Structures are given as C-alpha cells and as structure tokens.
Amino acid sequence: MRANLRTLRHLILTQGIPHSPTPLPPQDLRCRIWKLLLGVYKTSADEYVALVSKGPSPVFDKIKNDAFRTLMGDKGFGKVVEEGMLVRVLNAFAWRAKDYPTSRLINLQFSYVQGMNVLAAPFLYIMPELDAFYTFATFIHHTCPLYVQPALxxxxxxxxxxxxxxxxxxxxxxxxxxxxxxxxxxxxxxxxxxxxxxxxxxxxxxxxxxxxxxxxxxxxxxxxxxxxxxxxxxxxxxxxxxxxxxxxxxxxxxxxxxxxxxxxxxxxxxxxxxxxxxxxxxxxxxxxxx
The missing domain is CATH 1.10.472.80 (Ypt/Rab-GAP domain of gyp1p, domain 3)
Incomplete structure (x- = not known):
C-alpha cells in the first residue's frame, strides 16, 4: 500500500487527476483518491444520522451565520452544495467533537471555529454528504488539528x-x-x-x-x-x-x-x-x- 500511495502521489504531482472522461467520472475519482490519501476507509450512515438527529448543537447559530457566505463568489458551488448540506455536516461534526478524545501531549479542543465552513466546502463539492462528513472530520482531527483550535x-x-x-x-x-x-x-x-x-x-x-x-x-x-x-x-x-x-x-x-x-x-x-x-x-x- 505504501508503494502504491507513493506512486499515486507522484502521478498527482506530474500528471494531475484526469479531467477528461475516465472509467470513473472525474469527481468520483477525486473523491476516492482524497479518501485514500486521508486514510478514510469506513463510514457509518447510522452514526451520521444519529448525529444529525440530535438537532442544533451549541454552536449552531455560528454555523448558520457562516454557511450562507461560503464560497459565495463561485456560482458552481451553490448549484452542487445546498446550504443545508453544509450546515448538517458542520453541526454533526460539532456534536461528534464533544466526545472526541483529547491528545495526551496537547489538550486539543474541537468544535466549530471560524473558517471551518470553507474547509468543509471542497469535500462536499466532490463527495456525497456521508463521505464528505467522515473525510472532513478525518482531515480536521488528523491533518490540521492546530488550525481549528479556539485561538487558531x-x-x-x-x-x-x-x-x-x-x-x-x-x-x-x-x-x-x-x-x-x-x-x-x-x-x-x-x-x-x-x-x-x-x-x-x-x-x-x-x-x-x-x-x-x-x-x-x-x-x-x-x-x-x-x-x-x-x-x-x-x-x-x-x-x-x-x-x-x-x-x-x-x-x-x-x-x-x-x-x-x-x-x-x-x-x-x-x-x-x-x-x-x-x-x-x-x-x-x-x-x-x-
């Protein structure tokens, strides 16, 4: 797997992800590649539905205030990603983050912070909502946790x-x-x-x-x-x-x-x-x- 990922990374650098017709549509291919690069191999529809069913989180108002402004200058984004999708993903993340284990070395705290709406946008643009939620959450927790702390x-x-x-x-x-x-x-x-x-x-x-x-x-x-x-x-x-x-x-x-x-x-x-x-x-x- 490591050797294959190295090859994949090199192909992305030298050739890019194909934008012409392929056996998979370009966005489906990018969805699969991003999940591979971030190590997202499992999702749970039951868990996501349960999180959404909990209703507004303590930071719901902040999420709503930011969601409608997300990538406003890109007309194509609004045609693919409805505001409700973005709100659900961010609100579900906020509920799930309350129970996320803290690091032994640094006391990391996860919730919704400024800019997180923009970070979630690319995932929702290329992925189904369930995949976007888990890929976005993995990205936040494991790839850039210090970027989303309360003091940034x-x-x-x-x-x-x-x-x-x-x-x-x-x-x-x-x-x-x-x-x-x-x-x-x-x-x-x-x-x-x-x-x-x-x-x-x-x-x-x-x-x-x-x-x-x-x-x-x-x-x-x-x-x-x-x-x-x-x-x-x-x-x-x-x-x-x-x-x-x-x-x-x-x-x-x-x-x-x-x-x-x-x-x-x-x-x-x-x-x-x-x-x-x-x-x-x-x-x-x-x-x-x-």
Missing part, C-alpha cells in the same frame, strides 16, 4: 512561518512589504486559514488540494509564498501594495505548484521541519521557536 494557534504559527519563508525565497519582496508595514497577517490570513480554498476558482482549488493532500497541507505556506512571488513585479511597482494584495489573483494551481517545488529547494531543513509540525502538533515547541 496553527494559523498564527503558519503566518509567522510564511514570513520566514518569504524572507528566504525573495528578500527584496520581503523587505519592500516590511517597508510598507505590511505583515503577512494583513494579507495572507484567509489563505493560511483555509489552505487557499478562499481563492477562486474552485476547480483550481481542487487541483491545489490534490497536491496538498498528497504531500502535506503544510505545503500551503510555500504555495502562498509562490503566489506572492508570481505577482512580485506588480507588488514592487505599487506605492500601495495592499491594494494589490487585498484580493489575490485567480488561482492557477499548476503554476503555483511548479513555483512551490522550486522554492522548497531554498528552505533550510530546520525551517521545513517547523512547517511540517505546525499544522498538527508540537505547538508549544513552535511557540518558542520564533
């Missing part, structure tokens, strides 16, 4: 790491943004928090997530740096670069991934190790590493 510790660590990566990747661009008093938290917070799912179009987000789920969601930090490097000329020419950075250009996953792979070679092993760790553990070690 992982997100803030990611922003600090982005600053360090940008300094190494493009010192000139980094210095220019600093001269304008622009910290990454001002322009990159949504992209870090949502693993770039907030940057349209959605079909390019799916391609980027193919890569992130294959090689680690920590790579999103370098992908954001890649997006900055790709528009560096426009930023450097602007007297007010925040006007440029307020809305990132439309996502081009292939170009971003290609630039990301070049930038990785510049990242020291010690910094890359922190990138890997910051999404899922060792927060207290990370906190004292800056």
């Amino acid at each position: 510790e992982g997100v803030h660590c990611g922003i600090k790491l982005l600053d360090k990566c940008l300094l190494i990747a493009d010192p000139t661009l980094h210095a220019y943004l600093k001269s304008k008093n622009l910290d990454p938290v001002m322009y990159a917070f949504p992209s870090v928090m949502t693993f770039s799912a907030c940057t349209p179009p959605l079909h390019e987000v799916l391609r980027l997530w193919d890569f992130l789920l294959s090689y680690g969601v920590h790579m999103n930090i370098i992908c954001i740096v890649a997006q900055l490097v790709l528009i560096r000329s426009e930023i450097l020419k602007s007297a007010s670069p925040m006007k440029v950075l307020r809305t990132f250009p439309k996502l081009d996953a292939k170009k971003v991934i290609g630039t990301c792979m070049k930038l990785i070679e510049l990242i020291p092993d010690s910094l890359y190790d922190l990138l890997v760790r910051h999404v899922f553990g060792m927060y207290y070690l990370l906190r004292y590493s800056f």
